[in-house]
Amino acid sequence: MNQTVSQKRRTRAGGGAARRAERTSVKIESAPAIRRNVRNYDLLDDAALDIVESNANQVLEEIGVNFVENPRALERWRAAGARIEGDRVHIPAGLARELCSTAPSTFTQHARNPANSVEIGGNGLVLAPVYGPPFVRDADGGRRYATMDDFEKFVKLAYMSKWLHHSGGTVCEPTDIAVNKRHLDMLLAHMTLSDKPFMGSVTEPSRAKDSVEMCEILFGKEFVADNTVMTSLVNVNSPLTFDNTMMGALEVFAEHNQASILSPFIVGGAMAPVSVMGTLTQVMAEVQAGIAYSQLVRPGSPVIFGAFVTSIDMNSGAPTFGTPEAAQITYGAGQLARRLGLPYRSGGGFCGSKLPDAQAGYESANSLNAALLAGVNFMLHSCGWLEGGLVASFEKFVMDADQLGVLHKFAEGVAVDDNAQAMDALEEVGPGGHFLGCAHTQANFKKAFWRSDLFDYKPFETWSDEGGRDTETLASARVEKLLNDYQKPQLDPQVEASLQDYVREKKAAMPDLYA
């Protein structure tokens, strides 16, 4: 089921440099995106989902949503039949859903290495790393502001992680680069250090345009015109508010047929009601309004039903992760997305823990398991997330990335053919026997059981003699090994030079801004 990335790639790397790169490249395993061969878990019954949809219609019509400082958006909405009051858009019941119907139920995001292109939607699950932390942490250096050097390391780790299908976007904030320029360096890193698919910049409409232009260099202008090569994260400013920065980015991406994830960003009790049903209603209203708007900009442009929703600790006000309410919302939102016929983004290796310790493990596993069974199609934050998303952790990155293998294997489902039934083994071994040596075991043991590449499976005495290392220590060693083994995927030197020129010229044309 694994592939190697040093297979034939699309085109643009011709000539001797590419052949030299080919000869020295290591075989790097990369699993194709998950295709679920297991059913989803439907937490809510149809009656509850009907209520959410009906209430969301009522919210959109009676309360409405704000499109702030965005006259073009208001004009589009007015033309589509909404009632506008100031910044407020009142959307008649059913209109948002009708507009959403032009969005594709699945789409392909192309990678520069075609073997790494991903289909998003259906029964698929695409895994992408953490997004957005201003801090990083590792065992040696502790917690500190993230830099571009950290960013590049995470891109390399994602490239080297076989269960990750996507390079992500802002894997950490490179705070040593000016705010108005860092998107250029980040995109350059994704494009040159990895050949997995990636995300564009959303922090300003102009940066979304830069993202498109850099893709045109990387993929060719015609290819980008006809194909989706970025999936970007457009957060809703919950409750019920669409700011002009995010909407401006959305407009750029939709116009270019590039994909956006429309994601409410909700800490329940703060940006949404404290109840699961109330939160789902708000999510449903917000996502429908945002996706409807994307279809007003360009019908048929690819989008994802997003839901970043978690609970809150009412004592401290801190967001909490891996909680039962967060899982319930993850399941419920997945059902709503499927009823809308849209790809679904949620989940991740979420935790509130400050350290990659047991709390991190419990909370992240709770979140990852719920996301798998909830039918998530695109999972941002699937590895590296620590401390409520404030920190990208190197050790946590490889821990989570290893656990993503569990999702792959579980999603394959259960084989039921004659070999899987193993009646020959039961016959051969019989009562009181041992299966290790039997023919069926010998024929099947290599693929029978998923195996961690990180955890220690040795006997206690051996483990103890080797220093009694905990998971964080093992993970530190794995980070170091992956970065040492890293080899840059081949890329046409002319393309890489053009990208670097583009970034250099753009950066030279602007003063540094740090806010």
Added chain:
Amino acid sequence: MNQTVSQKRRTRAGGGAARRAERTSVKIESAPAIRRNVRNYDLLDDAALDIVESNANQVLEEIGVNFVENPRALERWRAAGARIEGDRVHIPAGLARELCSTAPSTFTQHARNPANSVEIGGNGLVLAPVYGPPFVRDADGGRRYATMDDFEKFVKLAYMSKWLHHSGGTVCEPTDIAVNKRHLDMLLAHMTLSDKPFMGSVTEPSRAKDSVEMCEILFGKEFVADNTVMTSLVNVNSPLTFDNTMMGALEVFAEHNQASILSPFIVGGAMAPVSVMGTLTQVMAEVQAGIAYSQLVRPGSPVIFGAFVTSIDMNSGAPTFGTPEAAQITYGAGQLARRLGLPYRSGGGFCGSKLPDAQAGYESANSLNAALLAGVNFMLHSCGWLEGGLVASFEKFVMDADQLGVLHKFAEGVAVDDNAQAMDALEEVGPGGHFLGCAHTQANFKKAFWRSDLFDYKPFETWSDEGGRDTETLASARVEKLLNDYQKPQLDPQVEASLQDYVREKKAAMPDLYA
């Protein structure tokens, strides 16, 4: 939803001592057993389950099972229509299932505090602690052989853990007590240090009888004759073998209408085929044979369909936990148990990790989540399990016990009434507002979100100033606090004296045996 254990108890504590105990008792929270208000996850389709059942029939008839050194069992089987060859019992297709039909689909296990009695089966989930480790571990003392002092501490921790419904059995092996006497001390500890339900001894038929006799002292002989007061763990010697020790204990318990869990003990690839379907077939054959036998001993005696099954690391031969194959088997066996109409035992806070670290967290959460959605009715090992079950960990005990709260809250399902729909909150707050202060939040925040009693939810700076403690360190503090807060539940002093006399006399009548 919580109760306090200082409510009225059945009877036997009358008089001044009981009243004095009442006055000084602390309020100790104890949640009732989980009643699932959510559906189970059905991994396998009916066609696959039909295959397993048909293949299991074939295994029972053609391969057969061994009842070792147990002529009475062979005689019972012969009388029921099985074909006997030596120790081998060939059970005609359908006979085992037919015999299983007299077993109850649910039963009540009574605790000496009636508020703590549990119903096992249906949509319920009863949580019990780890069982069987010869070692214990804590942060201060490291890993060492378990003693009776450790045992008593775990019984106290289980009593103090609000999400635990059951005191369990061999929470660790008290290796400082003679093998032939330790069951007496263990039972005495469960009976006197806790008032939650507990398990009997299975390591010899005579010890099962001692268990019944001690229960007759605790509950009264008549009560025990009419009611189930123990649920005990009868492991199958997989593959397909029923040894006379375990069967002897089963016979004692069945004759006294006490419950047994019939549990294959399987590391896949060693005691069963390497495939999920093959393992499920063997589980189905073994459980049906065992439960059928219990019904031959006494039709209607309470039993549980057990499945302790996990995967193996084919490199080291070590059992592995929290793996996708283990989850698949947990789900599949649950479906088989429901089709048989029997209560289901599986799952637990399983991990292979040697430390209560991130690996322990991931693996345990994977296991706990699967068990909840698989419809498990009785979960042994739900807390405290470490290092593949070789170690009972004090810190892991309170970590897992805390996470069991997640299962409780998730299983409640999603409220859909008007208050839960929160339309008033959405109306009141509107676009761009904040929900923390709204009327709906104020009315609901106390019960809205589950909250860990263990994890640190403080801001980074506060946490850091307080020493930057990891989960293990927080757990150590919680262990200490719970043991300090512990107060013995009231028990009629005469009953306690009688129990102590029984144990003293039994121990005095035997030489110490250490094997």
